[in-house]
Amino acid sequence: MFDSVLHGTDLDRSDLDLLVDALPGATLFGLGGLQMELEEVLGVTVDLLTPGDLPSRFREQVLAEAAPV
Template sequence: MLHGTDRDGSDLDLMVDALPDATLFDLGGLQDELESLLGVLVDLLTPADLAPKVRAKVPAEAQPV
């Protein structure tokens, strides 16, 4: 959506700053809840999940929601 290249069936990529005590179950639950609320597939990542080659680029282009 950010670049205007989304299409029907596109997923929504979201980066979250998880709390230090958040578990994978917490993040998975958040992803499921967001998919239910938004009606689209959600790809939920933390900054640490990003590949090294995009670690600087993605946060610089990110838009808060």
């Protein structure tokens, strides 16, 4: 988890930012399905990213601050 929920600055309309280490063979369809399932179960919008999806300008900061869930 990273960003506003981690920092306690989230609002009612905020999404939940999750960082995942995709297993070898994982597909965009699989990750998309996981994102949809998480949204359904949690009842909030989920932004599911891999470390490679993060812009390089703040990737290291996000990786250093991210908290496991």
